[in-house]
Amino acid sequence: MKAPPFAFDGVVRLTKVGTSYVLFTVVIGFAALNTGNNALYIGLTFLLGCLLLSGIASKGGLKHLRVEFSAIGQPWVGRPAHGMLRLHNDSRIWNVRDVVICGGELEPVLVPIVSRRSAIEVPVTLHFDHRGIVTVNRLDFYTRYPFGFFLKKRRIRIHGEVIVYPRVLAGERERRRMEATAEGEIATNRIGIGGEVHSFREYVRGDSLRHVAWKKSASLGRWIIKQTEAEAAKSVHVVLDPYKPLGVSDEAFEEIVSAAATYIYYSMERGLEVILSLPRVSLHSKADDATPLFRALALVEPAYEPFAIPYERNAVVFSVGRHDDARTA
Amino acid sequence: MTPARREIETLLLTSFAAVPLYATNAVGVLPLVMFHAVMAGIILRVARGKSPELIPAPVMRVVALLYIGFYVVDAAFISRNAIAASTHLVLFIATYQPIESARTRNYAQRLLTTALIFVASIATSTHITILLFVIAFAFLMFRQLMYVSHIETVAALGHEYAEPPSSRAATFYLAGTACIAAVLFPVVPRVRNPMMQGIGGSLTNASTGLSDTIDFNHERSSTPDPSVVARVWISADAAPFFTPIRLRGAIYDRFSRNQWLQSAGRFRELRSRDGVYRIARPVGLQRVMTVQQHLMSNSRVYLPTGAYAVSGLPALFEGPQSEALTTMPLRRATDMVTLDVSVARDIEPLRSVEPHVVNYPRNDEVTALARQIVGPSSDPLEQAGKIEQYLSTKFRYVADPSAIGHPMTVDRFLLRDHVGHCEYFAAGMVALLSALDVPARIAGGFYGGRFNPLTGYFVIRREDAHAWVEVWNGTRWTTFDPTPATLRPGTDQTGLLRAYVSALGESVTYYWDRYVLTYGLGDQVAMAANAITAVRDAMRSVKVRMSDQMTRLRSPSTVAFILVILAAGALAISVAGRRRPVFDLLASHLRRFGINVGPAMTMEEALAELRANHPYDARELEPLIAMYEAERFSPHPDPRRRKTIRRRLAELKA
Numbered sequence: 001m002k003a004p005p006f007a008f009d010g011v012v013r014l015t016k017v018g019t020s021y022v023l024f025t026v027v028i029g030f031a032a033l034n035t036g037n038n039a040l041y042i043g044l045t046f047l048l049g050c051l052l053l054s055g056i057a058s059k060g061g062l063k064h065l066r067v068e069f070s071a072i073g074q075p076w077v078g079r080p081a082h083g084m085l086r087l088h089n090d091s092r093i094w095n096v097r098d099v100v101i102c103g104g105e106l107e108p109v110l111v112p113i114v115s116r117r118s119a120i121e122v123p124v125t126l127h128f129d130h131r132g133i134v135t136v137n138r139l140d141f142y143t144r145y146p147f148g149f150f151l152k153k154r155r156i157r158i159h160g161e162v163i164v165y166p167r168v169l170a171g172e173r174e175r176r177r178m179e180a181t182a183e184g185e186i187a188t189n190r191i192g193i194g195g196e197v198h199s200f201r202e203y204v205r206g207d208s209l210r211h212v213a214w215k216k217s218a219s220l221g222r223w224i225i226k227q228t229e230a231e232a233a234k235s236v237h238v239v240l241d242p243y244k245p246l247g248v249s250d251e252a253f254e255e256i257v258s259a260a261a262t263y264i265y266y267s268m269e270r271g272l273e274v275i276l277s278l279p280r281v282s283l284h285s286k287a288d289d290a291t292p293l294f295r296a297l298a299l300v301e302p303a304y305e306p307f308a309i310p311y312e313r314n315a316v317v318f319s320v321g322r323h324d325d326a327r328t329a
Numbered sequence: 330m331t332p333a334r335r336e337i338e339t340l341l342l343t344s345f346a347a348v349p350l351y352a353t354n355a356v357g358v359l360p361l362v363m364f365h366a367v368m369a370g371i372i373l374r375v376a377r378g379k380s381p382e383l384i385p386a387p388v389m390r391v392v393a394l395l396y397i398g399f400y401v402v403d404a405a406f407i408s409r410n411a412i413a414a415s416t417h418l419v420l421f422i423a424t425y426q427p428i429e430s431a432r433t434r435n436y437a438q439r440l441l442t443t444a445l446i447f448v449a450s451i452a453t454s455t456h457i458t459i460l461l462f463v464i465a466f467a468f469l470m471f472r473q474l475m476y477v478s479h480i481e482t483v484a485a486l487g488h489e490y491a492e493p494p495s496s497r498a499a500t501f502y503l504a505g506t507a508c509i510a511a512v513l514f515p516v517v518p519r520v521r522n523p524m525m526q527g528i529g530g531s532l533t534n535a536s537t538g539l540s541d542t543i544d545f546n547h548e549r550s551s552t553p554d555p556s557v558v559a560r561v562w563i564s565a566d567a568a569p570f571f572t573p574i575r576l577r578g579a580i581y582d583r584f585s586r587n588q589w590l591q592s593a594g595r596f597r598e599l600r601s602r603d604g605v606y607r608i609a610r611p612v613g614l615q616r617v618m619t620v621q622q623h624l625m626s627n628s629r630v631y632l633p634t635g636a637y638a639v640s641g642l643p644a645l646f647e648g649p650q651s652e653a654l655t656t657m658p659l660r661r662a663t664d665m666v667t668l669d670v671s672v673a674r675d676i677e678p679l680r681s682v683e684p685h686v687v688n689y690p691r692n693d694e695v696t697a698l699a700r701q702i703v704g705p706s707s708d709p710l711e712q713a714g715k716i717e718q719y720l721s722t723k724f725r726y727v728a729d730p731s732a733i734g735h736p737m738t739v740d741r742f743l744l745r746d747h748v749g750h751c752e753y754f755a756a757g758m759v760a761l762l763s764a765l766d767v768p769a770r771i772a773g774g775f776y777g778g779r780f781n782p783l784t785g786y787f788v789i790r791r792e793d794a795h796a797w798v799e800v801w802n803g804t805r806w807t808t809f810d811p812t813p814a815t816l817r818p819g820t821d822q823t824g825l826l827r828a829y830v831s832a833l834g835e836s837v838t839y840y841w842d843r844y845v846l847t848y849g850l851g852d853q854v855a856m857a858a859n860a861i862t863a864v865r866d867a868m869r870s871v872k873v874r875m876s877d878q879m880t881r882l883r884s885p886s887t888v889a890f891i892l893v894i895l896a897a898g899a900l901a902i903s904v905a906g907r908r909r910p911v912f913d914l915l916a917s918h919l920r921r922f923g924i925n926v927g928p929a930m931t932m933e934e935a936l937a938e939l940r941a942n943h944p945y946d947a948r949e950l951e952p953l954i955a956m957y958e959a960e961r962f963s964p965h966p967d968p969r970r971r972k973t974i975r976r977r978l979a980e981l982k983a
Contacts, residue, residue, distance in 0.1 A: 006485050017477060020441055024441065038845055038848055039455065039846075044517065048510070049510040100486065148474060148481055173351060188411075
């Protein structure tokens with residue numbers, strides 16, 4: 001995220017208004033000392049008092065701020081993620097006004113006022129530029145309040161981790177390219193939602209009684225579950241091969257992950273069931289929720305040795321290293 | 330707040346900043362009126378939703394370029410004063426900037442210009458009401474600064490955000506700033522440049538209303554002026570003898586062309602002994618008064634009649650007029666001198682004098698009148714007394730000389746009109762005495778004053794200016810006052826409430842004058858010295874008190890008392906420890922290992938936690954907890970078990 005123009009390293013900066021004010025105070029001080037005019041001394045002490053109070057107020061206000069993320073929406077690379085910051089002002093004295101909050105991924109946001117001993121919710125927007133686990137460990141608070149003489153900064157440490165999903169390619173071209181193919185209602189030879197019986201297995205805790213094979217259970221004397229076969233027209237099988245041969249750039253690998261995410265995204269949008277196969281794990285989408293799949297894609301790391309991933313004839317394989325034997329999207 | 334309202338507030342603030350300049354006369358009225366007229370025009374335009382370009386900006390730019398040359402002309406020929414010319418320039422800039430703001434964002438610069446006008450206003454002000462102006466200005470300025478702070482922040486973000494309300498915040502910061510300023514004001518060093526005269530305006534009450542001559546060729550006039558000339562402290566035992574107060578400053582002992590003039594005297598510096606200047610020889614009752622006085626532009630010192638010695642002045646001169654006393658001019662017009670004056674019921678000159686009869690032209694009618702008044706009497710004081718009584722009873726006094734309506738000679742006052750104010754009464758008496766060849770003269774100064782019960786001093790104001798008569802009795806000058814006593818200045822009757830309100834106002838003015846306007850390096854040195862003395866005294870007092878306490882503590886009875894207290898305390902702690910529930914004792918013991926046994930935790934759970942972290946200590950505590958559990962849940966409580974647990978815990982603790 002682009003930093004605001006007033007961002008700086010350090011704690012406090014004198015603004016242009018503040019510089020003018022200090023110069024003005026010096027001039028008045030010089031005039032007062034030179035002339036011994038006590039009316040000027042009154043003005044001078046007011047100017048000094050104002051300057052001092054300004055410094056105390058800006059420091060005292062920021063010092064007692066606490067912040068935490070109360071909510072963050074689905075974070076995708078390249079898409080604004082909306083979240084909510086909860087801001088507490090623990091100060092007994094100072095209201096804090098015109099505070100700009102910014103951080104690595106946070107779009108700068110202005111908080112008009114946080115009254116003393118109160119808390120407010122601030123809607124924020126975050127922008128992530130890479131997938132995976134992103135640690136939000138600091139937020140910078142800037143304020144010119146009360147009089148704009150100083151730009152005061154306070155860095156607040158927070159502890160937050162966000163799993164950022166891969167980039168979903170937008171655009172009509174990408175959408176058409178990534179549309180899952182409809183291949184008719186034929187069996188896929190995979191366990192899933194469908195009408196055909198695929199196999200039987202022992203009952204395990206958590207299985208629905210709707211899937212109990214009553215006749216078989218009665219004959220065998222124990223609970224047997226009936227597994228159905230997924231229908232191809234309602235499901236797609238996506239395989240992501242994380243093998244990254246030498247010479248392939250990280251960007252190319254990320255593109256493949258993004259492509260897989262895009263494919264899954266649009267498949268879900270069309271109401272298809274999605275199965276994502278990664279080395280040693282296969283994940284099924286549930287109803288309208290593909291969160292586990294995207295989470296897996298967010299966390300997938302490139303492998304530097306080839307894996308043997310079993311996949312079917314109709315599987316859509318995303319790979320940067322096996323163009324010869326796989327169909328890529 | 331809408332941008333238009335915000336703009337109007339800014340324009341009003343700029344206009345407001347210049348208001349005190351009307352009273353301080355730092356610049357002429359015409360430039361101020363022009364400034365406010367232009368600002369009012371701009372405000373009206375903005376209020377009607379138009380741009381502030383009262384004058385087209387290109388035209389204004391040309392005017393601004395021309396003003397650079399005009400500034401030099403103004404400083405050299407028109408104002409003849411760089412400060413006044415600079416103030417004009419700032420006022421011009423203040424009108425130029427709103428017009429220019431339609432094209433350029435110059436909000437901060439406009440506030441700076443406003444602040445410059447504010448400085449010009451306060452730098453030349455001395456009245457206490459300037460404090461109210463400073464507070465009002467600071468409040469409005471704080472609102473503006475908060476707005477600038479807001480728009481600067483928002484501009485950097487590129488989004489529109491509503492400005493939070495700022496009035497309460499401005500009030501809060503104003504209170505804080507005022508408190509800090511009140512603390513800083515006395516300690517900011519007053520080391521002024523001795524070569525610099527200063528830009529402070531003169532106090533409106535810095536000079537008295539007395540004129541150098543009493544000119545009866547023109548109609549006399551006077552306007553009520555409550556400005557303070559002097560404050561006089563008199564002790565209660567002296568007050569009956571030395572009140573009403575007469576501060577004498579001028580002697581009119583020469584007559585020429587219907588004018589009463591002061592004779593020229595030899596200008597010489599008086600010598601002091603131990604800082605005391607002796608100016609006369611006392612006769613009769615003597616007391617001391619303290620007089621605080623603003624000096625006139627000619628640095629004349631006004632002393633109470635009967636003053637024979639004075640101290641508190643760096644130098645004292647006699648002259649340039651006869652019997653006039655002057656001192657060194659003060660560095661600032663706002664400064665005051667404080668004099669200790671020794672007074673006597675009567676004083677005689679230090680050197681022999683030869684008083685003369687005033688050269689008032691003889692007039693048969695006046696002489697006849699004088700003889701008619703005094704009758705067969707030949708003693709000058711007796712004659713003076715009769716004339717005084719005659720004038721004060723037969724003549725009519727008017728407080729305002731302009732009420733007479735025409736210029737009047739003293740002869741006409743005496744012979745025809747019989748109406749006048751104090752100068753006519755005094756001049757008439759001198760004319761009558763001169764006709765009788767009695768040396769007499771008019772004394773000018775201030776009379777009476779008003780007693781302030783809150784501060785215990787008499788306040789003499791410019792409106793207390795008065796003229797009376799001094800008559801030579803052969804050895805000294807004696808005071809006579811032909812003006813009717815009840816009609817003299819300062820004798821008007823007011824209600825009690827009004828008197829107290831007036832006294833309160835005067836007290837505030839006094840403290841303002843004393844501790845703000847005239848506060849200086851000397852006060853700071855005195856304050857530092859007082860602080861050091863106070864600290865030293867406090868330390869000495871503490872030392873003495875501690876020494877006393879130590880002496881008392883060493884006594885056998887005190888030692889025994891302390892021992893008894895300590896023993897009782899130890900016993901109480903022991904008993905309290907014994908009576909503590911066993912659970913609390915175990916919990917306290919476990920706390921040493923970092924295990925907080927909460928209300929929902931059993932001793933068994935605590936023991937399990939202790940086993941995990943401190944297995945060795947857990948083995949020691951295990952039998953005690955088992956004993957506690959047995960005791961706790963046994964239907965037959967056994968005090969021996971509790972005693973054993975307490976003892977073992979005490980051993981473990983040791």
